[in-house]
Amino acid sequence: MLWTEIPMSLTTIICPSLLACDFARLGEESKDLLDGGADWLHVDVMDLHFVPNLSFGVPTVTSLRKYLGPEPFLDCHLMIENPDKWVEVFHKAGASQLTLHIETLGDKAGEVIDHVKSLGMKCGLTLKPKTDVSVLFPFLDKVDLVLGLSFRSLTC
Numbered sequence: 642m643l644w645t646e647i648p649m650s651l652t653t654i655i656c657p658s659l660l661a662c663d664f665a666r667l668g669e670e671s672k673d674l675l676d677g678g679a680d681w682l683h684v685d686v687m688d689l690h691f692v693p694n695l696s697f698g699v700p701t702v703t704s705l706r707k708y709l710g711p712e713p714f715l716d717c718h719l720m721i722e723n724p725d726k727w728v729e730v731f732h733k734a735g736a737s738q739l740t741l742h743i744e745t746l747g748d749k750a751g752e753v754i755d756h757v758k759s760l761g762m763k764c765g766l767t768l769k770p771k772t773d774v775s776v777l778f779p780f781l782d783k784v785d786l787v788l789g790l791s792f793r794s795l796t797c
Contacts, residue, residue, distance in 0.1 A: 656681040656716055659705075660696060667701070668708035681714040681737075688721035691745055699727075699734045706735025716740055718767065718788070725753045732760045740765035740788055743776050754783045 657679050662670040671682055684705070687696040702717060717736040719727065724741050731739055739757050743766050746753055750766075757764040765786030766777055777787060 654680045656683045658683040658685055660685050668705065671705060671709060671713075675709070675713055681716050684715055684717045684736075686717055686719050686721060690722045691742065692720045699730055702731060702734040702736055711735075714738070716765070716786075719745075721745070725749055725756070728753065728756050729760065732757075732762055736762060738763035738765055738785065740767050740786060742766075743768050743780075744772055750780055751783065754780060758783070 655678060657674050659667065659671060659682055662674075674682060682705070684702060685696050686698060687694045689695045702715060705713075705715060714737040715735060716738045717731055718740040719731070720742060721727065722745055724739070724745055728739065739762055741753065741757075741764070743750060754764050754766075763785040764783070765788055766780060766784050767788035767790060768774065768777065770790055774789070781787070
């Protein structure tokens with residue numbers, strides 16, 4: 642099935658990835674992105690296991706929330722193994738939304754989505770390009786966002 646065959650309502654959200662920032666100026670550049678019109682900030686969290694790269698983690702989210710205040714929407718894209726073990730930690734750090742890879746959730750997907758939502762965060766699902774989109778169908782009524790990666794980079 643193609644993405645274009647899935648009935649959905651679409652909303653455009655400007656959500657730049659903070660991986661493009663100068664890490665030495667992450668707070669300042671994040672504020673500049675928001676001041677420049679970004680709706681959300683996308684925080685790519687990688688663990689060297691699910692993907693062969695290491696990036697932001699809980700301390701970065703905590704620091705961003707402290708620097709930016711309570712209002713900016715932080716979409717934390719967890720490219721990590723066992724994301725269910727990190728839901729409450731990212732909530733406490735200040736994440737607004739957790740975007741989770743369906744490939745890492747297995748038969749716990751519904752339970753993990755419910756847990757994220759019970760904490761007051763939004764929840765998104767994402768999938769790698771070679772994952773069949775139909776695995777998302779049972780959860781579309783529960784999630785706030787679907788992120789389809791359009792290419793396989795060194796980080797996916």
